[in-house]
Amino acid sequence: MADFDLDSADGRREALRRMVTIRAFDEEAGDRFADGEIPGFVHLYIGEEAVGVGACASLDSDDYIASTHRGHGHCIAKGLDPKYMMAELYGKAEGYCNGKGGSMHIADVDAGMLGANGIVGAGPPLATGAALSIDYQDRDQVAVGFLGDGAVAQGQVHEAINLASTWDLPAIFVVENNHYGEGTPVEKQHNLENLSDTAQAYDIPGVTVDGMDITAVAEAVAEARERARAGDGPTMVEAQTYRYRGHYEGDEEPYRDEDEIERWKDRDPIESFKDRLIERGELTDEEFDELRSDAEATIENAVEYAQETDSPDPTAAYEDVFADRPPELDRFANVARTDGGANGGDHR
Amino acid sequence: MTAQAELELETETMTVREAIRQALREELQRDEDVYLMGEDVGLFGGVLEVTSGLFEEFGEERVRDTPISEAGFMGAATGAAATGTRPVVELMFSDFAGVAMEQIMNQMAKMHYMFGGKAELPVTVRTTEGGGMGAASQHSGTVHTWIAHFPGLKAVAPGTAASAKGLTKAAIRSDDPVFVFENKMIYEQSGEVPTDEDFTVPIGEAAVEREGDDVTVVATQRLVGESLGVADSLEGDVSVEVIDPRSLYPLDTETIVESVEKTGRLVVADESPLSYGTHAEIVARVQEEAFFSLDAPIQRVGTPDTHIPFSPPLEQEVLPDDDDVRAAIERIA
Ligand SMILES: Cc1ncc(C[n+]2csc(CCOP(=O)(O)OP(=O)(O)O)c2C)c(N)n1
Numbered sequence: 001m002a003d004f005d006l007d008s009a010d011g012r013r014e015a016l017r018r019m020v021t022i023r024a025f026d027e028e029a030g031d032r033f034a035d036g037e038i039p040g041f042v043h044l045y046i047g048e049e050a051v052g053v054g055a056c057a058s059l060d061s062d063d064y065i066a067s068t069h070r071g072h073g074h075c076i077a078k079g080l081d082p083k084y085m086m087a088e089l090y091g092k093a094e095g096y097c098n099g100k101g102g103s104m105h106i107a108d109v110d111a112g113m114l115g116a117n118g119i120v121g122a123g124p125p126l127a128t129g130a131a132l133s134i135d136y137q138d139r140d141q142v143a144v145g146f147l148g149d150g151a152v153a154q155g156q157v158h159e160a161i162n163l164a165s166t167w168d169l170p171a172i173f174v175v176e177n178n179h180y181g182e183g184t185p186v187e188k189q190h191n192l193e194n195l196s197d198t199a200q201a202y203d204i205p206g207v208t209v210d211g212m213d214i215t216a217v218a219e220a221v222a223e224a225r226e227r228a229r230a231g232d233g234p235t236m237v238e239a240q241t242y243r244y245r246g247h248y249e250g251d252e253e254p255y256r257d258e259d260e261i262e263r264w265k266d267r268d269p270i271e272s273f274k275d276r277l278i279e280r281g282e283l284t285d286e287e288f289d290e291l292r293s294d295a296e297a298t299i300e301n302a303v304e305y306a307q308e309t310d311s312p313d314p315t316a317a318y319e320d321v322f323a324d325r326p327p328e329l330d331r332f333a334n335v336a337r338t339d340g341g342a343n344g345g346d347h348r
Numbered sequence: 349m350t351a352q353a354e355l356e357l358e359t360e361t362m363t364v365r366e367a368i369r370q371a372l373r374e375e376l377q378r379d380e381d382v383y384l385m386g387e388d389v390g391l392f393g394g395v396l397e398v399t400s401g402l403f404e405e406f407g408e409e410r411v412r413d414t415p416i417s418e419a420g421f422m423g424a425a426t427g428a429a430a431t432g433t434r435p436v437v438e439l440m441f442s443d444f445a446g447v448a449m450e451q452i453m454n455q456m457a458k459m460h461y462m463f464g465g466k467a468e469l470p471v472t473v474r475t476t477e478g479g480g481m482g483a484a485s486q487h488s489g490t491v492h493t494w495i496a497h498f499p500g501l502k503a504v505a506p507g508t509a510a511s512a513k514g515l516t517k518a519a520i521r522s523d524d525p526v527f528v529f530e531n532k533m534i535y536e537q538s539g540e541v542p543t544d545e546d547f548t549v550p551i552g553e554a555a556v557e558r559e560g561d562d563v564t565v566v567a568t569q570r571l572v573g574e575s576l577g578v579a580d581s582l583e584g585d586v587s588v589e590v591i592d593p594r595s596l597y598p599l600d601t602e603t604i605v606e607s608v609e610k611t612g613r614l615v616v617a618d619e620s621p622l623s624y625g626t627h628a629e630i631v632a633r634v635q636e637e638a639f640f641s642l643d644a645p646i647q648r649v650g651t652p653d654t655h656i657p658f659s660p661p662l663e664q665e666v667l668p669d670d671d672d673v674r675a676a677i678e679r680i681a
Contacts, residue, residue, distance in 0.1 A: 064431060066427065085497075095464070096463075096464065096466075097462055097463050097464035097466070098464030098465070099464070100461055100462050100463070100464050101462045101463060101464065105462045105463070107459075107462070107463040107467065108463075108466065108468070109430055109463065109466055109467045110466070112432060114427065114431070114467075115459065115463060117455075118454070119450060119454050120456070122423065122450060122451070122454065122455055125419065125420055125422075125423020125424050125426070125427060125451060125455075126423055126424075126426060126427035126430070126455065127427060128420065128423065128424040128427060129423060129424035129425060129426055129427020129428035129429070129430070129431065129435075130427045130428065130430070131427075131430050132424055132427070132428040132429040132433070132435075133427075133428045133431040133433040134431070136381075136383060136409070136428070136433050137381070137432065137433065143427075143431075153667065155419065156419040156420060156423060156450060156451065156584070158420075159415070159417035159419050159420025159421075159423075160420050160423060162415055162420065163414065163415055163417060163420045163421060163424055164415060166415055167412075186673070301506070319465065320460055320461050320464060320465030321460070321461050321499050321500055321524035322460065322500065322502070322524045323465075323468055323469075323524050324522065324523060324524055324551075325461060325523075326502070326552060326597065326598030327598055327601070328597070328598055328599070331601075
């Protein structure tokens with residue numbers, strides 16, 4: 001089973017730790033981005049932690065996930081190390097992708113993480129493919145494709161669900177309905193009350209759960225996983241959630257007001273889970289503070305590591321285009337580096 | 349392996365279609381992780397009958413009919429390749445790559461690189477190209493330049509039955525995404541094909557199909573056979589060397605350059621549109637490496653930047669053929 005699950009006190013504490021770590025990671029990433037230390041685009045997961053962690057709590061460590069452009073939370077939920085994640089955000093050689101991916105593409109296939117993705121809706125076909133490998137080789141795993149509410153409008157998402165459904169593949173599609181696709185509210189993108197209703201078209205179960213409640217997400221995914229492993233095909237789980245931050249860091253958010261954000265914050269996934277654990281007598285306020293300061297220390301160390309570790313050698317730009325390197329890479333890479341010198345060998 | 353060495357192996361006469369089918373069969377037998385998928389590849393046997401009989405032989409797990417959803421199954425093949433299996437996808441007509449382009453260009457082509465080399469993508473995409481069947485613009489395109497242009501994708505295009513078999517097998521064994529562009533007009537063309545199960549044509553190796561001294565013709569796909577015919581017909585007047593690059597990316601620059609250094613003249617014959625394409629790449633490399641060996645302007649034979657029209661006289665008008673190759677040779681010889 002998972003390296004943590006919500007059926008045990010240890011698992012619950014680990015889930016809380018992962019949620020807190022995600023928040024600490026993303027708060028820090030936002031600050032470091034604002035300071036100009038992190039290049040590119042950064043999309044934060046703050047407010048949505050219960051979805052990624054809830055889903056991964058019901059997965060085995062060797063199950064696969066395919067993520068979205070908002071992928072930091074999925075990475076931590078899946079057990080990736082914040083140190084190498086942060087190094088990747090900084091574009092460093094020790095990052096998960098050797099500095100070639102950045103925030104939007106963190107991946108670790110060996111850990112079952114098939115990548116964050118810069119293309120909205122591209123993850124579900126990849127998850128269907130991972131489920132195909134699993135099914136083909138009779139492996140006891142499942143593959144989860146995460147997608148946003150906006151991505152539900154993408155054609156390739158429906159092709160992926162249809163294929164997984166037709167072939168009864170062990171796939172789970174988790175829609176993170178955070179109510180906005182960039183600045184456009186979900187109601188303006190879909191004529192459906194519940195996005196999980198789209199599952200009907202594929203004759204697979206579709207459920208909508210409270211995405212601020214980690215238990216609700218975990219239960220739905222656990223059920224989907226059982227179904228998938230029994231050979232009964234995919235399930236669509238829609239988790240209703242909310243992102244506290246702008247679409248990307250720097251977003252001025254003209255499309256929503258503070259009240260709305262505050263209303264969702266009242267149901268904060270971390271606070272509410274923490275309160276439940278305290279009520280059950282599994283956690284004290286002091287222990288929570290400790291857990292949070294540990295998470296903050298972990299992220300601080302990650303930032304320090306990212307700042308200090310080496311940038312890739314520029315020649316690494318020509319590596320890993322292929323598994324089997326073609327001669328073109330030497331031919332053209334050398335020219336690019338020769339300061340406008342004559343190309344080729346015909347100097348007569 | 350050179351064309352010469354290939355002929356020293358034991359061979360059998362078969363068509364290009366049979367050669368590809370044989371390659372698929374052998375690779376399905378050799379490696380359990382290899383399976384075929386695509387629209388109508390199963391019971392139907394493939395719209396151009398390449399996979400015919402394989403469904404009966406290997407069953408529906410290994411010869412899989414997909415829904416008609418190119419983006420979905422191209423993406424699934426990419427995800428499957430990244431997670432331990434070796435899918436061989438048939439994309440019914442290469443024009444349909446447009447429907448799946450997102451998964452091809454942003455996922456399949458970039459995953460190995462973006463993940464810092466930490467995902468292998470042993471996916472093979474077989475697809476048909478070319479006009480000549482009256483199939484009109486959406487089923488006759490020659491789009492290999494697009495794919496050859498994308499870093500992260502390899503593109504091969506056989507011109508003979510032997511290379512069709514060898515390249516298909518090499519593509520399936522490759523740990524990189526490889527597109528195999530089959531010209532639909534030469535499926536019936538037959539030739540000697542090595543029967544050895546270990547025979548492959550290494551990706552990135554051209555074949556000198558015919559030796560000559562006066563003009564080098566670099567020809568692809570259908571134009572390989574037609575150029576060989578022209579070379580035979582000019583025997584005694586012009587000595588023509590015919591090279592099939594076989595692999596468009598990577599491209600065997602050396603073999604082509606060596607030939608041009610010998611002949612001093614070059615014709616590049618490829619069915620794709622002439623602007624900004626495969627021809628231009630070959631020409632550029634030759635002028636970089638062998639400019640001072642050239643005795644005449646390089647000639648290009650291709651489709652004059654149109655789509656392929658339906659009506660047979662129109663189609664014949666735009667498709668490059670042996671007459672065009674002959675005219676190009678005569679202009680410079
Ligand atoms: C194919 C594609 N179209 C547009 C974009 C630009 N874009 C990036 S994120 C985004 C919104 C996605 O919304 P949703 O799927 O709801 O995810 P969320 O950002 O809410 O997590 C858009 C339009 C993109 N990256 N890819």
